Every structure is written in C-alpha cells, then in structure tokens.
Amino acid sequence: MDADAEYVLQHVSRLARLQLSDEERQKFAKQIRDVLDLFNKVASANVEGEPAYHCIEAENGLRPDKPVKFDWDPLANAKHVEGKYIKSPKIV
Amino acid sequence: MQAAYAPFISVAESIRFEITPQSLLPGVPVAVKDNICTKGMRTTAGSKILENYVPPFDATVVEKAKKEGAGIVGKTAMDEFGFGTFSTNCAFGVPKNPLDPERSCGGSSGGSAGAVAAFKLPIVSIAESTGGSITCPAAFTGTVGITPTYGLVSRWGLVDYANSLDKIGTIGKSVYDAALLLSVIAGYDEKDATSLRTQNTDYTAFAKPDGKKLRVGLPKEYFSSAVDSGIVKEVEMLADRLNSLGFELEQVSLPSTELAIPTYYIISMSEASTNLAKFSGLRYGLQLEFDEKQNIEEYFTKVRTEGFGEEAKRRIILGTFTRMAGYKDRYYLKALKIRKRIINEFKQAFAKVDVLLAPAMPILPPKFSEIEKLEPAQVYMMDILTVAPNMAGMPTVALPIGRINGLPVSVQVIADHLQEGKAIQMASIIEGLNGR
Numbered sequence: 039m040d041a042d043a044e045y046v047l048q049h050v051s052r053l054a055r056l057q058l059s060d061e062e063r064q065k066f067a068k069q070i071r072d073v074l075d076l077f078n079k080v081a082s083a084n085v086e087g088e089p090a091y092h093c094i095e096a097e098n099g100l101r102p103d104k105p106v107k108f109d110w111d112p113l114a115n116a117k118h119v120e121g122k123y124i125k126s127p128k129i130v
Numbered sequence: 131m132q133a134a135y136a137p138f139i140s141v142a143e144s145i146r147f148e149i150t151p152q153s154l155l156p157g158v159p160v161a162v163k164d165n166i167c168t169k170g171m172r173t174t175a176g177s178k179i180l181e182n183y184v185p186p187f188d189a190t191v192v193e194k195a196k197k198e199g200a201g202i203v204g205k206t207a208m209d210e211f212g213f214g215t216f217s218t219n220c221a222f223g224v225p226k227n228p229l230d231p232e233r234s235c236g237g238s239s240g241g242s243a244g245a246v247a248a249f250k251l252p253i254v255s256i257a258e259s260t261g262g263s264i265t266c267p268a269a270f271t272g273t274v275g276i277t278p279t280y281g282l283v284s285r286w287g288l289v290d291y292a293n294s295l296d297k298i299g300t301i302g303k304s305v306y307d308a309a310l311l312l313s314v315i316a317g318y319d320e321k322d323a324t325s326l327r328t329q330n331t332d333y334t335a336f337a338k339p340d341g342k343k344l345r346v347g348l349p350k351e352y353f354s355s356a357v358d359s360g361i362v363k364e365v366e367m368l369a370d371r372l373n374s375l376g377f378e379l380e381q382v383s384l385p386s387t388e389l390a391i392p393t394y395y396i397i398s399m400s401e402a403s404t405n406l407a408k409f410s411g412l413r414y415g416l417q418l419e420f421d422e423k424q425n426i427e428e429y430f431t432k433v434r435t436e437g438f439g440e441e442a443k444r445r446i447i448l449g450t451f452t453r454m455a456g457y458k459d460r461y462y463l464k465a466l467k468i469r470k471r472i473i474n475e476f477k478q479a480f481a482k483v484d485v486l487l488a489p490a491m492p493i494l495p496p497k498f499s500e501i502e503k504l505e506p507a508q509v510y511m512m513d514i515l516t517v518a519p520n521m522a523g524m525p526t527v528a529l530p531i532g533r534i535n536g537l538p539v540s541v542q543v544i545a546d547h548l549q550e551g552k553a554i555q556m557a558s559i560i561e562g563l564n565g566r
Contacts, residue, residue: 054446077392079392080389085468090469092324093521094547115185126426
C-alpha cells in the first residue's frame with residue numbers, strides 16, 4: 039500500500055488545496071499509511087446490499103419555498119466587502 | 131475553575147437570564163460546545179480558521195435554552211471541528227480532567243464534560259457527537275451524557291463535521307439534568323432539513339424509575355479483549371446485579387463491530403473533507419489580504435493551509451481520497467454498505483431487547499503524557515465502542531457506575547431510534563443502584 043500513501047500525500051493533498059510543509063509531509067507519510075491499512079479492511083470486506091447514506095428513514099425536510107427575511111447581516115463577518123458585495127481574488 | 135482545568139475557550143462577560151414562572155431552566159448556567167453558534171459570542175470550533183468568528187445569530191438549541199431561562203456561561207474547549215478523542219487537537223488550550231488534571235477529559239466535547247464535572251453548581255452542557263464525542267468525555271469525567279437519535283435535535287447553527295453523523299446532545303451531573311436539557315433542545319426545526327418531525331417530549335418523566343423491567347441486551351463484541359479487563363468486570367458486575375433484581379438479560383451479537391472503526395472514519399472523513407470547503411476565506415473565518423495578481427485557487431489554498439490544524443489536514447486529505455473517482459467504490463460506497471449492515475444488526479438486537487448495555491470506553495481516562503505517544507490510527511481505535519451506535523444514529527446515555535483507582539468507569543445504554551425514553555429509564559435505574 040506504500041504507493042497509495044505516497045499518491046495520497048503528493049497528488050491528493052494538491053487536489054484538496056492544501057500545501058504541506060516538508061515537515062508535515064514527513065510526519066504524515068507513516069500516519070497516512072497506517073490509516074490506509076485500516077481503511078483497506080473495508081476495501082477487502084465482502085459486502086453486498088444497499089448503502090446507507092442516512093441512518094434513519096425520514097421524510098424530505100424541505101421547507102415551503104417562500105422568501106424569508108434575515109434578521110442578521112449575512113456579511114457581518116466578511117472582511118473584503120464593497121457595498122453589498124464580497125470582493126474575491128480573480129477567478130479567471 | 132477555568133484557571134485550573136481550562137474547560138472554556140471563551141467565557142461570557144455578563145449573563146442575562148430571561149426567566150418566567152414557566153421557565154424550564156430558570157437561571158441555569160449552560161456551557162455550550164464551541165462548534166455551536168452563539169450570537170455575539172466567539173465561536174471557534176477549536177480551529178484557528180474561526181479564531182475571530184462572532185456569529186450574528188444563535189443556533190436553534192441555544193435560542194431554545196435561552197427561551198427557557200438559561201444563561202450561556204461560556205464556550206467549551208474541543209478538538210478542532212470535533213477531530214479527536216482527547217480534546218488535545220484544540221487550537222485554544224486543552225481542557226484538563228477535574229478528577230485528575232494530568233489526565234484528559236476525553237473528546238471531542240472535552241470542555242463540555244469538564245465544565246460539568248468541575249463546577250459545584252447545577253451546570254449543564256450542550257455538547258455534540260459525531261462518533262462518540264459525548265459518551266467519551268462523559269465517561270472520562272464521571273458525568274452523564276445523552277447522545278440523541280440522529281435528527282431529534284436541530285443542527286441549525288452547528289459548525290458541521292459530518293452531516294450524516296452529527297448530533298447535538300447534552301451532558302449533566304445526573305440523568306435527570308441531562309434529560310431536562312434534552313427536553314428543552316429537542317424537537318422539529320424547519321431550518322434543519324434532517325430534523326425529525328417529533329412531538330415535544332418531557333424526557334425527565336423517564337428519569338424516575340417506575341419498577342418496569344426492561345429487557346437488557348449485552349453485545350458480546352463490546353466485552354472483548356480490546357476493552358480494559360477492569361472495566362469489563364465492573365460492567366459484568368452491574369449486569370449480575372440487574373439480573374438479581376429481576377431484569378431479563380440476554381447476550382446479543384453485533385458482528386460488524388470489527389469493521390466499525392474504518393467504516394466510521396471513511397464516512398466521517400469523506401463528509402468532513404467536503405464540509406470544510408466552506409472555509410473559503412471570503413464570507414467569514416480567516417480572511418487574508420490579497421492583491422490583483424493572486425488568483426482564487428492560490429488564495430483558497432493559502433487560507434486552508436494557514437487556518438487548519440494538523441489533524442484537520444490529515445482528515446481532509448484522507449477524506450478527499452476515499453471519495454475520489456476510482457477509489458470511491460472501494461472505500462466510501464463500501465463503508466456505506468457496511469453502515470447499512472451495522473444499522474440492521476442493531477435493529478435485529480432491538481427486536482429482542484429494549485436496550486443494550488455495554489462499557490462506554492475501552493480505557494480509563496489516560497494521562498496526557500500517554501496520549502502524546504499515540505499515533506492517529508491508535509487514537510482512532512479508542513472509539514471502538516462508540517462509533518457503531520453513532521453511525522446507526524441510535525440514542526445513547528453514558529453514565530458512571532464505579533471507580534478504579536479513583537478514575538470513573540462508565541457504561542453506555544443504547545436504545546433503538548427515538549427510544550431515548552427507554553435509554554434514560556434504564557440509565558436512571560442504574561444511577562439509582564449507585565445511591566443517587
């Protein structure tokens with residue numbers, strides 16, 4: 039499973055938008071290998087049937103589609119605000 | 131108490147109680163886990179990425195507690211986003227166990243349990259569990275923790291860890307205290323799409339033993355060699371005592387327990403890795419300066435890299451992996467199938483018995499010096515007794531039954547979905563045996 043651990047560290051961390059320091063990379067290598075060993079017990083288990091995305095049967099909890107007023111400011115914690123907009127770094 | 135045991139990340143500067151003659155919690159101090167939003171009061175979820183976050187609203191559970199005359203005394207220390215078993219992964223100090231400050235309060239709701247154990251006041255805590263974060267700290271501090279059925283308590287205003295697993299619950303000094311707070315915070319909330327349409331229930335009515343003899347199941351996998359033999363012995367002694375009092379006891383089997391830990395961690399990390407994408411550095415939380423040259427990708431990466439702690443990074447990376455194209459079937463989907471099997475095994479057990487009785491944690495509260503030596507995979511193994519009921523969304527009450535060398539030994543009483551009444555009733559009977 040060594041290849042997988044290496045792949046996870048190098049490739050997946052980039053996809054996950056995390057930049058690991060050399061120190062983190064070194065420390066995580068064995069830890070991730072150990073956890074993957076644990077996860078491989080699931081991968082190698084013989085199990086059929088339906089997946090349980092939820093643990094309890096419940097009806098769809100959508101609320102009525104009508105406008106509701108916020109009694110709080112959704113931008114209260116935004117730092118880079120211009121008027122009623124949030125300023126972001128360039129997208130393209 | 132804060133200086134000695136550090137249960138809080140933030141302490142209220144002043145407390146306002148709105149009391150009426152009908153209030154259920156008149157003047158009661160309530161500690162709130164720091165991943166539950168409190169209006170005007172910093173809410174960090176134990177993470178640097180939310181260091182300065184002050185919510186402009188109260189979570190539904192906080193609003194409900196305040197409406198019943200309670201006052202929020204502080205926000206309790208926790209593992210970052212709930213990622214831990216000992217509350218040592220907190221960016222703002224580690225809570226110490228009031229029974230022995232060299233030992234952990236457990237996690238991830240460590241501060242919530244620590245605050246209840248530390249103060250000689252009728253204090254209660256609003257806590258939260260994803261895979262055992264109420265049972266574990268309740269067990270390590272000798273307090274009572276109720277993890278309700280998934281969906282019984284609104285999650286609106288909770289900083290989510292894993293949406294299909296998170297449950298807000300309560301910790302108190304007695305079964306009655308924890309049940310009273312649950313009665314206040316439970317109930318349907320249209321703001322939470324997963325909220326169950328239940329009737330308001332007074333759970334304290336179940337905290338008075340009425341002589342009814344419940345059928346008790348003992349899941350054999352929860353008494354294995356992975357559990358400290360002293361703890362097993364205490365729980366077996368309790369079972370014998372119940373038997374001699376006329377309770378019907380039956381051994382049951384939950385065979386998928388052996389896969390519960392990797393199954394739980396695959397599901398919870400998969401969900402956490404998508405959940406934490408909301409910390410984009412734009413609307414709230416850590417927001418860095420940027421210039422015209424920087425693009426959103428670089429900015430997003432920088433915010434996450436600076437804001438998340440070590441365990442959060444590990445879980446994001448692993449959770450991204452387990453749900454990636456090419457790996458999803460092997461890990462995430464398979465784990466969901468095992469979860470289904472786990473739920474079915476619980477349902478089969480509850481066709482025969484009213485409640486399950488088992489040790490709450492496999493170890494006594496460890497010393498911080500022992501915790502330091504553990505690797506992440508070893509820490510995950512500590513959740514062997516709690517992840518399965520949590521994955522199945524079954525209500526659980528954890529309570530102390532004795533001491534070994536001065537350290538608390540606790541059991542968990544597990545019931546079927548929405549049968550918290552039975553779990554509270556059984557817990558109350560056990561509490562009564564210990565002289566309360």
